[in-house]
Amino acid sequence: MAEAQINHQDGRGGRKLLALPQWLTSEHPLPWLFPATAMLIIFGIYPVLYSLWLSFFKRNPATRVEKFDPSWNWSKLIADDRVWDAVVVTLTYTSVALIIQLVLGMLIALLLDSDRRGFGVLRALMTLPLVVPPAVTGMMFLLMYDGSFGVISHVLYDLGILSPNAPLLANGSTALLSVIIVDVWQWTPFMVLIMLAGLRALPKDPFEAAAIDGATDVQAFFRLTLPMMSKIIALAVLIRGIDLFRIYDYVKVMTDSGPGTATETLTAYTGTVYFKSADFPYASTVAIFTLLTVLVVANVFIKIFRVRF
């Protein structure tokens, strides 16, 4: 009965039970691509182009007047030592954190790659740091690093590794490493997850064949596991590398680029120029420069390691 009524309302007596607007049943790609494309244009492409446009203006902080002068900010950037210091800090931060996370991630994944009882729970527990907001992680470690009451500092004092006269984050030589350790704590589980997914997808037979062929576990790891995982490792390095390159939250919360500019990364410097100096055109220039650096480094990596998506 109900069906008959709907058919009746449809008016054409066809088999269509629901009369949806035509654009919702379209087989043309445009209506389906429109929402995502619009988002991409509004929140991705437009801001980048606007930043680029902005970078061609010279701003007078006193009068707040912006004047078109395409070369001003870019020549300023090239002459700005703080930018080049930030490049060094960013590259150091990215590469050191990446190597530690990669090696640790692989080792932990190897340990957790087992079907024995309890390992599923361990794998789940392993991902817990990922659910903590990065700013909160930064605050947590700020407290633990604190020179007077922080637990990490006290353990290091007791071990004689650190002197109370030179607190971790206030010391130019330890501040960057201290921030890297926070990143490692939070993001190694991500690496573990990717590596575990890769390890668990490896076929078992070649390893049995290798065992019979005379390979020890260590030989099997270097001659089979690593080459078979190379694509996944490259992908993990790429994803984490780009992520590390835009480090902002830990630096902002923990050291605010200090002491001095010892932990000032490119994004942190961009933030400082933008929010503190209110020099929006120059901040945009540094941001575009950061983007270009990431693009170049990532593409060189993709070329060298033949990453395919």
Added chain:
Amino acid sequence: MASVNVEKLVKKYGDLEVLHSIDLDVEDGQFVVLLGPSGCGKSTLLRTIAGLESSTSGDISIGERNVNGMHPKDRNIAMVFQNYALYAHMKVRDNMAFSMHLNKTPAARIEERVNWAASILSLEPYLDRYPKELSGGQRQRVAMGRAIVRNPDVFLFDEPLSNLDAKLRVQMRTEIKELHKRLKTTTVYVTHDQIEAMTMADVVVIMRDGHIEQMGSPMEIYDNPANLFVAEFIGSPGMNLLAGKIVEDSGKMICRVGELDLPLPEQMNISAGQDVLYGIRPEHLIPSETGVKATINVVEPTGPETHLFCHMSGHDVCAVSRERMNWKADEVILVEPTLEYVHLFDAQTKEAIKRKT
């Protein structure tokens, strides 16, 4: 080369016992096929010999060495897997040389061994290709090449032909047999394909539910199945089995199946009134001038022979003839069991009833 001896081998997964006190002796140079349906434990037995599975109790020796608990790499065995298990990121050459790279064999020796294996298996043109650039049959040959370069004591094959198409399977079967003839290496071969077992084996070991049901040469097993399981498992089309009773009829023992009286060979260890299964292979149930009436249901010509699926007073049987007669469905013919090939099985124990000697 070496013999393989398995003694009272038990394998348990938790509480589940999958191999029950297996005894198996493979002589030096023998080609032994482990045959059985899925889940009978044949692969587990092979993998335990390889050291890929640990045994729960019992002993395994290869040659003079007891290999219990020994790592696979120390057993000097080579194994060919069902899905080849090649190293996808290595060229064919490196796949075959892998074991020698590991034990640091001099490069010249590696080259010589790989070329030798490649020539035996006709793999020379493919040495610099990757496994993904090869066909299934070529990959299987690479897997065999990887096994033979090492000159192992024992070859272990785990259903190596299951992933190949029918024609290639027949071809590879012959190649493996030739290889064995040439190298004379002790071989244990697992399959669920009875034709592979029959054609390749010196000794067939029939397994079921973690037990060895029967061991013997292919023809021994075919002609004298020890029990109903073996009789049904070997042979295609399968042995005709008719449930009947032994009756004494004017001084002679016969088997009464429904209204049918089937003749029996002399000297059987039977007594009147005994419940039995009367077994006769299709090729020993021959259309002839005399015998039992049967109505043809389906005629299946296979080329060399013709299979006749018939009703014989309520029972379905298959008869095979090599004659080229123009049989038709629903035709009534006479079929005659060849007496010397009649098998009797006890209806309770399912064991074969032996002849008096």
